[in-house]
Amino acid sequence: MVRCMIIDDEKAAIDVLVNYVSKIEHLELIATATNPITGIDLINRHKPDLVFLDIQMEEMSGIDILKIVGNHTRVIFCTAYSDFALDAFDYEAVDYLMKPIAFPRFMKAVQRAMGIIMAGKVAVVDTIPNDYIFVKTEQRGKLVKINYDEIDFIEGQKNYVAFHKGKEKILTLLNLKDIEDRLPKNIFVRVHRSFIVPFKNIVSIENNILKLRNRVEQVPIGDIYKDQLVSRTRDSTMK
Structure with a gap:
């Protein structure tokens, strides 16, 4: 089972992804967040295998979040903007999905992420509790x-x-x-x-x-x- 999270400042976008996740047997949704700072805390607390992450948010970008939490999890970026694609892959994003996201394209990205995770190529999660x-x-x-x-x-x-x-x-x-x-x-x-x-x-x-x-x-x-x-x-x- 791949444990996943969704971080997006638009509730409607989260609802779409929640629906998509529910259709994939080997995905377990453990949390969602519309606030980037709450999202950082949830990532640090739950250490998910995979995060569906919006890039363009009001308080901070998805790339900023990735810089803070490090490479403890795999990320699929979900965004309405194509400008950040190169930056996203510089930070080893699994995939980059353009909104509105079609389910077949979502499924393809998830299969790619599962292949990486199940093959053991994902970075080992640090089990030491955060001290900050x-x-x-x-x-x-x-x-x-x-x-x-x-x-x-x-x-x-x-x-x-x-x-x-x-x-x-x-x-x-x-x-x-x-x-x-x-x-x-x-x-x-x-x-x-x-x-x-x-x-x-x-x-x-x-x-x-x-x-x-x-x-x-x-x-x-x-x-x-x-x-x-x-x-x-x-x-x-x-x-």
Whole structure:
């Protein structure tokens, strides 16, 4: 079975490909995304064998996505523009499909991809978990890579989320729930509706206040998160 994903900023284009994938027995669709940044996160998390990837998207191009995620997966580009064909094949795309995509042409591209994957020619997938997150900053279109071990704490601030790392504060347009869903649960813990912290940075808990390593700020503990935090602290102590 070949595990695949679809990334395209047009829902109608995704619907066409979802229908096509459903007709091919050896394809398993594991995720779709209309947002390129969400797509990057899904690729890093699920490590699909094959991605059907649009090139011309608002926030970033499919080629930009491929540069970020590397060669851990095979890509079939799906686009309405022919201008990027040479660039696509420079990045070892399996195929380049022009919209509107006819099913026979789609099938041919999938057969080519399956041949490469099944023959073992696809790059070996790295099984080491990611130790970073890419976030979109308040500067339109700019992505910043933040290593998990650099994060002191994460704070929700009205329309922004702030990553505090040393003396630096990085603002991103995502909300705190989006960030929480993308972070590994074994490293980070939500302690308040406005705060996420790396568990290893917690120095002490007193009167519903967290003290963090190398920070003067005191982080509050929300009532709905307290039981989970105490339970996790107890489990850590018993190990």
